[in-house]
Amino acid sequence: MKFNTVIIGGGLCGLTCGIALQKAGRSTAIISTGQNALHFFSGSFESLTEAPARMADLFGEAGIRLHYREGVRLMPLGTFRPAALSLEDISFFPKPKIGEKALIVSFKRYHDFFAAFLADGLEKQGVACRIEWLDLPELEQLEKSPSEMRSVQIARTMDRIWEKVVGEIRALVQDEDIIILPQVFGLKDTSVPIRIRESLPAQVVFVGTLPPSVPGIRTQMLLKRRYELLGGTYLTGDEATDAHVHEGRVHSIVTKNLDNHFLEADNFVLASGGFFSKGLKSNPFHIFEPVFGLDVEQAENRSDWYHPQFMHDQPYMAYGVKTDAALHALREGAPMQNLYAAGSVLGATRPEFGSGAGLAVRSALAVVDQILKTEAE
Template sequence: MKFDTVIIGGGLAGLTAGLRLQQKGKSVAIVSAGQNALHFSSGTFGVLNEGAEIPENHPYMKLNLEGYLAEVIPFFASAGVVLKGNPLKNSWRITPMGKRQEARFFMEDADPLEGKDTLIGKKALVVSFPGFLDFNTSFLAASLEKSGTAVRIELLALPEMDRLRENPSEMRSVNVARVMDRAWNKVVSEVKLLLKGEDVIVLPQVFGLKDSAIVSAIRESFDQKVLFVGTMPPSVPGMRTQMKLKQSFEAAGGTFLMGDEVLSAEISSERVVSVKTRNLGDHALEADAFILASGSYFSKGLSATTEEVFEPLFGLDVNFSEGRSSWYDADFYSAQPFNNFGVMTDEKFRALKEGKPVLNLYAAGSVLGGADALRLGCGAGVAILSGLAVADAIAPESK
């Protein structure tokens, strides 16, 4: 089977690059082994947190970063994903632990706070459901109280959830979200009865699994500010975003090989000729260009022994430091050097093998070396911007 481009990995980086290339009129196949980091998303995409610096030799230095940042919201809108936020400036969100965290782009259920101190002096009503363990109201409330917000917690018992509650293991965010697709307006009317003068309503991110319009409808139903706060994974806004990107990629003519895994690659004359997958066996996938978007350790895009960090599929150059003790900081909460290791590339994001670029193999997303220095805690921006940049490097001439 022959495509213009084959992408290894269907996470945020692979889908961004794939959709962009399809929109440019290329034929693209994405091979996607399994879950990706979007399933764990907070509902926000981080870009260059405060204090982040781009290393001088990093490919990002060559990018028109401001130009790409300005494209993010319209690009996601083309896939039916509504993002908010100022592309050039970070705002704040509330984490499931009740802390403030910087983020750049916000899915509909993660409305940015006007400022870091917006909730100080306010009264908040935190609403959850009896038996729902994926949303820790006590932690959230304690942390908000500590930073100056008065909090009251209410548990809303809806008969629609009785069947789920029969088995506590069913009370997960995604299952609750399925019920909420039908019962969300009941939540609105019940919460209205629970309010006792609060100015902020805090709800778990369990609304609008398929369509974020429900999130906006809930927000518009109240005079009070409504904050949707992340739950334990899987993440409802992350899954919805993944689904929309995949659907748009396929609607544009892309081929998404779900649940398949690239097992081997043939390289000849410094070019990748083809890759073979678990499901297709001897039927190799050929392409003019290949994108490695296989993620970091979490997704097995990078692996490690006690001696080395390596890229398992192509054996590409990885920028790990000598001596295992230099890979981590004993202070658990410090930035960990191993998060900065990854595949090295030239300025066009072409992956290096034994110091030389593989001429038609590009790397995007969290498999890239230096990603941690860029993200300082949040990597989605790296995935989006490198996904767009790699697609433009492969198809600069197309629309």
């Protein structure tokens, strides 16, 4: 199988890269082992303020609407965090204050949203909170298996019965100026959260639950659908295990599922994520990149990898694959001619691309530009 570009990793970075290349008329394949950081996504794209125009276009065409306002967003424990460019259903506040009185509504049998902790956090900041639990018979079915009582399964039911839920919440509202709900609405798109906001008599704020994140899974599904609609090949559940490299050029990739078939391409993009996604691994002696054996920025002395205080910034989180200015990955000090690295596999080695989701999107678009520029030369 031969493509213009093979991308390893189907998270935010790999999908952004794949969509942009497909739009530019290039044939691509994405190999992805499965879970990625979007499954834990807060809905805010760190280190991005205004969406770069290309990002707004790419995401808009996928059905993902974004907004940005200077401010903070409400966290699950009732604290606030500076907000960045966010999905449409994430609320911003100009400062860490959300009003005088809050009604927090959760659902009986659902244990992945901590209403009491949220209320405690908000009360410390002078917000009077009242917690109410809705008892929905529709959730009884799901309760039969504990794995079904997770945010994504609940959202499937909620998106079906949201009008009934809104009716029950409306009956609970007294004089509150804020209604807080768990983020278990809007799995397919944001139409349900937006309609809920329009239907209730106070400002509605959706707050994160334990993973999987409903806004994150939605973002992943919409980007993947857009990629496939543009003709991209998404190899779900496969894993790049090895590569054929000759004189600084990658010729093909070996994967777990394709037996003796290799994925050939003119270009390869490593978007395999950081430690969390196994794009980077470690043993007692060094930190390494497992598919190509690329050079990884790291302290030589193992005891310098981490700070003994757990909550301190951890040095190893900044480690990543080394690249040249054009994001070619380095191996034994030399740039690989047709292998680019992007997203969180870079760690903090390329601060000019930002961090978090900002790094994933900006570096993906930079790699696409580089591929197109090299082809045109």
